[in-house]
Amino acid sequence: MKVHEYQAKALLSQYGIPIPLGKVAFNPAEAREVAANIEERRPSPLPTLFGKGRVVIKAQVHAGGRGKAGGIKIANTLQEAETAARWLIGTRLVTHQTGPEGVPVSKVLVEEASDVECELYLSLLIDGTTRLPLMMASEAGGMEIEEVAQATPGKIIKTNIDPAVGFQPYQGRKLAYGMNLSGGQVGEATRLMSNLYNLFMSKDCSLAEINPLVITAGGRLIALDAKLNFDDNALFRHKDIQELRDKEQEEPLEVQAREWGINNYVKMDGNIGCMVNGAGLAMAVNDLIQYCGGSAANFLDIGTLNNTERVVNSFKIFVADPRVKVVLVNIFGGMARVDVIAEGIVMAYQQMNIPFPVVIRLAGTNLEEGKRILSKSGISFIEAKDFYDGAYKAVQILNQVQDKNAG
Amino acid sequence: MSILIDENTRLLIQGITGSEGSFHAQRCMEYGTKVVAGVTPSKGGSKHLGAPVFNSVERAIAETGANASLMFVPPAFAADGILEAIDAGIPLIVCITEGIPVLDMVKVHRYLKGKTSRLIGPNCPGVISPGKCKAGIMVGEIHLPGNIGVVSRSGTLTYEIVSQLTTLGIGQSTCVGIGGDALPGSTFVDILKLFQADKETKAVVLIGEIGGTLEQEAAEFIKSEMTKPVVAFISGSTAPPGKRMGHAGAIITGSAGKASEKIKALSAAGAVIAANPAEVGLTTKKVLQSL
Numbered sequence: 063m064k065v066h067e068y069q070a071k072a073l074l075s076q077y078g079i080p081i082p083l084g085k086v087a088f089n090p091a092e093a094r095e096v097a098a099n100i101e102e103r104r105p106s107p108l109p110t111l112f113g114k115g116r117v118v119i120k121a122q123v124h125a126g127g128r129g130k131a132g133g134i135k136i137a138n139t140l141q142e143a144e145t146a147a148r149w150l151i152g153t154r155l156v157t158h159q160t161g162p163e164g165v166p167v168s169k170v171l172v173e174e175a176s177d178v179e180c181e182l183y184l185s186l187l188i189d190g191t192t193r194l195p196l197m198m199a200s201e202a203g204g205m206e207i208e209e210v211a212q213a214t215p216g217k218i219i220k221t222n223i224d225p226a227v228g229f230q231p232y233q234g235r236k237l238a239y240g241m242n243l244s245g246g247q248v249g250e251a252t253r254l255m256s257n258l259y260n261l262f263m264s265k266d267c268s269l270a271e272i273n274p275l276v277i278t279a280g281g282r283l284i285a286l287d288a289k290l291n292f293d294d295n296a297l298f299r300h301k302d303i304q305e306l307r308d309k310e311q312e313e314p315l316e317v318q319a320r321e322w323g324i325n326n327y328v329k330m331d332g333n334i335g336c337m338v339n340g341a342g343l344a345m346a347v348n349d350l351i352q353y354c355g356g357s358a359a360n361f362l363d364i365g366t367l368n369n370t371e372r373v374v375n376s377f378k379i380f381v382a383d384p385r386v387k388v389v390l391v392n393i394f395g396g397m398a399r400v401d402v403i404a405e406g407i408v409m410a411y412q413q414m415n416i417p418f419p420v421v422i423r424l425a426g427t428n429l430e431e432g433k434r435i436l437s438k439s440g441i442s443f444i445e446a447k448d449f450y451d452g453a454y455k456a457v458q459i460l461n462q463v464q465d466k467n468a469g
Numbered sequence: 470m471s472i473l474i475d476e477n478t479r480l481l482i483q484g485i486t487g488s489e490g491s492f493h494a495q496r497c498m499e500y501g502t503k504v505v506a507g508v509t510p511s512k513g514g515s516k517h518l519g520a521p522v523f524n525s526v527e528r529a530i531a532e533t534g535a536n537a538s539l540m541f542v543p544p545a546f547a548a549d550g551i552l553e554a555i556d557a558g559i560p561l562i563v564c565i566t567e568g569i570p571v572l573d574m575v576k577v578h579r580y581l582k583g584k585t586s587r588l589i590g591p592n593c594p595g596v597i598s599p600g601k602c603k604a605g606i607m608v609g610e611i612h613l614p615g616n617i618g619v620v621s622r623s624g625t626l627t628y629e630i631v632s633q634l635t636t637l638g639i640g641q642s643t644c645v646g647i648g649g650d651a652l653p654g655s656t657f658v659d660i661l662k663l664f665q666a667d668k669e670t671k672a673v674v675l676i677g678e679i680g681g682t683l684e685q686e687a688a689e690f691i692k693s694e695m696t697k698p699v700v701a702f703i704s705g706s707t708a709p710p711g712k713r714m715g716h717a718g719a720i721i722t723g724s725a726g727k728a729s730e731k732i733k734a735l736s737a738a739g740a741v742i743a744a745n746p747a748e749v750g751l752t753t754k755k756v757l758q759s760l
Contacts, residue, residue, distance in 0.1 A: 159711070188571055190681045193578040193652050208723055225575055266572055295717060296570035298545065326715040330707070341649060341715025342623020342678055345705040346746035349728075352707050353745040361708070363715040394625045394632075396594070396608050426608055426628060449629055450747035 084173030093147030127157035203274035266296030332357025373406025395426030423452035471598035588654025615640015633750025649716025679705035
């Protein structure tokens with residue numbers, strides 16, 4: 063699960079990591095108020111170069127690349143702060159990480175502008191190879207770390223942390239010296255890293271990234287931007303984190319699917335709706351559709367629960383998605399039983415008008431009973447004899463439908 | 470021969486009295502697996518499906534000589550169950566549970582270091598040596614005894630591919646589901662090592678997917694150590710980056726996680742790549758004919 067920058071920063075601050083003065087604002091008037099408040103609270107005015115009262119207005123969206131996309135504005139006066147917020151709030155921001163439709167901006171983070179001396183990088187994630195937490199630091203902050211890894215891999219310093227003993231000061235020193243810090247900053251950075259590790263472990267993060275971590279003209283270390291992702295599997299033990307979810311940032315069809323009990327639904331670009339049991343098979347079905355010349359509207363793994371309602375709800379999603387022109391059902395019964403799936407399909411036909419052709423391929427546990435249920439019901443569908451046949455027929459039928467519409 | 474499990478496997482089932490544990494314990498027994506014990510804390514002393522139930526793994530091993538554990542413990546308690554089984558020194562732990570927090574698995578992996586247990590899973594369909602023993606939730610009937618080793622990150626896709634093999638008359642020595650999580654107990658490399666050493670296994674089918682670098686590590690091993698042919702398919706060529714595709718480990722976060730990168734690595738290592746998931750059986754047949 064992703065959270066916004068302002069939520070991530072609140073957590074960092076809670077764990078003793080310095081962040082700039084600032085607050086989230088939901089409308090232009092609030093943005094002005096926050097800016098005024100920052101001005102009052104700021105301990106000393108910034109050097110004249112920056113002008114008094116300078117603040118940064120940052121669009122709060124679940125996507126990177128905001129700066130280049132125009133999602134970060136600078137304001138020198140309270141009026142400018144208000145205007146910048148008016149510009150951003152209510153729009154959709156398109157960055158290189160979003161689709162062309164972008165993501166909605168409904169709030170901004172108003173922050174004091176920091177007087178940046180230099181930009182560093184710090185992150186923590188789980189290393190799949192060592193299976194341990196891995197902290198990475200770099201003197202090349204403010205860039206995407208993958209770019210740094212490609213261009214100047216020597217500038218990334220890494221240390222694995224043994225959960226049995228936790229983060230150790232020597233590891234902090236290793237990273238801090240590796241980032242060319244010196245003097246009191248080494249100890250300051252070590253404490254900050256230790257705090258980040260504690261946050262990561264206590265809240266079941268899957269990624270904690272401070273990029274950039276900056277050194278201000280005054281020599282302080284501050285988290286200028288922050289990204290926290292959380293392990294979906296661990297949310298059950300973090301009610302506070304669950305509450306940070308912003309459904310508005312997620313794909314509406316995916317939110318709807320989750321509300322209907324289908325957790326493994328991902329919207330894709332095509333127009334063949336897919337219902338499959340098992341994630342690997344669901345991906346493979348989408349791949350096979352592409353191989354046959356088509357494109358899937360979604361990834362949907364109905365899972366292993368024997369639950370007719372979930373099948374019905376899958377059809378509800380296909381009906382709710384105007385892009386869907388054909389549906390392909392591919393079930394290889396294991397834990398999931400084919401007869402239960404078949405019953406669910408029949409129920410879906412009874413409960414709603416199915417406006418598209420449906421191709422069904424069934425195999426595995428209780429296949430015969432499943433086939434009997436479908437044929438007895440009298441519903442109209444196209445039967446596929448195997449895996450390939452299912453994808454092939456779905457694409458053929460799609461082409462016929464499109465030809466007919468074009469004609 | 471076969472790897473991991475065979476006719477001498479004495480299986481205990483952690484969580485045998487739960488609905489899933491119970492259902493699959495029965496299926497394993499029907500397949501011919503020797504299910505010698507169950508473990509459910511607080512239900513020790515009772516019997517379930519004819520097997521004695523114990524309060525602890527340690528007790529179950531002492532009383533029955535169990536040498537493998539199949540786990541159906543809910544995600545919040547699963548790591549504890551795995552740690553208990555490791556501590557009891559059982560040689561093989563197969564964990565079916567889906568949804569275990571990653572940090573719980575970090576602790577499990579740390580604890581496994583230097584211990585004698587091997588962990589398969591979590592979030593996997595288990596292991597089957599056709600005709601000998603089934604320690605998992607896969608459909609037994611689609612398998613056929615034979616000489617192909619199968620190793621996969623997926624469940625139902627493996628059933629699909631195994632049934633393609635069986636339909637073509639190509640039997641399997643052992644099929645291992647290593648699971649769809651980001652930190653599997655055993656990796657492709659761990660299992661490839663066993664297949665390479667197994668006299669009965671002539672070739673291996675490897676079914677990978679997007680996310681992580683397990684397939685690249687497998688490619689390194691295939692290149693340097695494997696003399697047996699490997700047929701591979703990587704699922705998720707059409708998956709968008711940054712989205713979790715069902716499995717916790719199936720998410721493209723960097724370029725290495727893409728299907729194309731994995732295919733490139735495996736192909737360069739000499740593995741034969743199936744063009745699409747419906748042709749893995751046929752591709753394997755061709756490879757066998759060329760031997």
